Amino acid sequence: MKTILLKLSGELLSKHAETNYLAQITAQLKKLSTTHRFAIVIGGGNFFRARDARQELSLRQPVADVVGMLATT
Numbered sequence: 001m002k003t004i005l006l007k008l009s010g011e012l013l014s015k016h017a018e019t020n021y022l023a024q025i026t027a028q029l030k031k032l033s034t035t036h037r038f039a040i041v042i043g044g045g046n047f048f049r050a051r052d053a054r055q056e057l058s059l060r061q062p063v064a065d066v067v068g069m070l071a072t073t
Contacts, residue, residue, distance in 0.1 A: 006041070044072045
């Protein structure tokens with residue numbers, strides 16, 4: 001059985017939370033689950049890389065990027 005690492009961005013999920021987009025992804029994963037295993041990572045970087053959050057917290061861009069990477073891990 002093959003393993004797929006799927007990384008979904010938090011921004012992607014937040015933009016499509018009210019649509020059937022997530023249901024479509026889920027249906028595709030369900031189909032593939034008979035032949036594949038999945039490791040799914042949902043990103044958190046955009047929470048801190050977003051312009052407003054960065055300015056509000058007075059973070060320099062490199063610091064905001066590191067915080068975003070830590071949120072993802």
